[in-house]
């Protein structure tokens with residue numbers, strides 16, 4: 420699933436094409452992607468509207484429109500946007516086509532069809548639970564160490580579970596959670612309540628460092644992730660633990676452990692991570 424660095428990369432790749440564009444027509448082949456409002460209303464409202472800016476919140480892409488509506492997309496497992504000329508051959512699983520006033524198309528392709536779209540007024544954001552309950556952005560300047568410590572207060576359970584919890588911080592998923600914990604030298608099963616001040620500092624530093632590194636490398640491309648220009652990321656080449664169960668740890672040489680933690684496949688070094 421695309422995580423914060425992948426969604427941010429998609430956002431940046433689309434921004435340069437879509438700013439100021441007017442959506443002239445919306446073609447809906449698969450209406451189940453559109454969760455709110457009704458697909459017919461979604462189409463009616465979106466047609467003729469202009470894209471003023473592209474934002475992101477956690478793993479959500481936010482197209483801010485001139486009308487005041489926000490067109491919200493969550494790519495989930497396999498959702499992809501492609502900015503193409505109309506003569507470009509249509510990929511299988513193209514579920515939506517957005518015609519633009521410059522003659523180009525924005526196409527939405529999604530093999531698994533778990534992606535979701537909404538068109539929301541500001542006051543309607545609270546209707547979408549996933550959006551309403553999002554924790555702070557891990558890379559925002561507003562996330563000071565003091566605030567991070569307050570967010571940790573009263574949190575129970577293991578670190579792996581905490582990092583995946585979108586109400587704690589927005590945008591971290593399975594890949595970056597494993598890399599963050601390895602970088603911080605913290606065991607994925609460590610209880611949040613057992614962290615020392617130094618360990619909390621290391622955790623916040625690793626969260627910001629690994630997400631930033633992910634963005635700089637334009638995301639992690641496993642399976643099918645590409646940005647809006649069809650380009651793959653390269654962070655998969657820098658992964659130290661994710662997907663490497665059984666391989667030698669790059670720090671100590673011991674084989675990495677693969678285990679299901681918090682319901683997700685987790686890779687870590689039981690020697691380097693305490």
Ligand SMILES: [Zn+2]
Pocket residue numbers: 668669670671672673688689690691692
């Ligand atoms: Zn190790």
